[in-house]
Amino acid sequence: MANPVTHFEVLGKDAAGLQRFYGEAFGWQMQDVMDGSYYMADSGAENAIKGGVGAAPDGGGHVTFYVEVDDPAAALAKITELGGSTVQPPMDVPNGPTIALFADPEGHVVGLVKGM
Numbered sequence: 462m463a464n465p466v467t468h469f470e471v472l473g474k475d476a477a478g479l480q481r482f483y484g485e486a487f488g489w490q491m492q493d494v495m496d497g498s499y500y501m502a503d504s505g506a507e508n509a510i511k512g513g514v515g516a517a518p519d520g521g522g523h524v525t526f527y528v529e530v531d532d533p534a535a536a537l538a539k540i541t542e543l544g545g546s547t548v549q550p551p552m553d554v555p556n557g558p559t560i561a562l563f564a565d566p567e568g569h570v571v572g573l574v575k576g577m
Contacts, residue, residue, distance in 0.1 A: 467529040468574055469512035473522035476500070476515045483514050525562070527572035533561040536573050540565075551575075 473479050480500045484491045491500040491514065499515030517523065530536040533551040540563045541547065548562035548570055558576035565571060 464528050464530055466510060466526050468527040468572070469510060470525045470527075470572070471512070471514045472517035472525075474517065474520055479514045523570065525570060525572050527560065527574040530573050530575055533559055533573045533575050537561055537563055 471479055471483065476498050480491050480493075483489055483502060487504065489502045489504050491502055493499075494501050495515065499513055502512045502514050503509075504511075537547050537550070544566040546564050548564050549560075551559050551561040551573075553559050558574050560575075561573040562570055563573065
């Protein structure tokens with residue numbers, strides 16, 4: 462099975478400001494799913510990757526894309542063998558998918574997702 466990119470996130474200091482910026486810049490529909498701290502973004506285009514725009518937990522900011530996998534723990538094991546490292550082990554998002562984060566050999570952080 463191929464592992465498609467199925468989700469993206471844009472996180473920063475001002476969730477409402479980022480939501481407004483991306484919504485207006487690209488005409489994305491934004492749905493508040495976490496009391497103003499996280500919005501689901503939908504372009505409305507068929508087969509488009511959906512994403513999230515919100516507040517970064519550490520107050521910083523970053524952009525992450527998520528690759529869909531059947532087993533995040535197994536994917537992290539393979540990634541470690543290939544020179545990457547685990548940033549966040551698999552965790553279940555309340556009412557959502559299982560996610561994990563890894564760093565590639567150069568330090569770029571990428572997400573894994575099961576159950577989107």
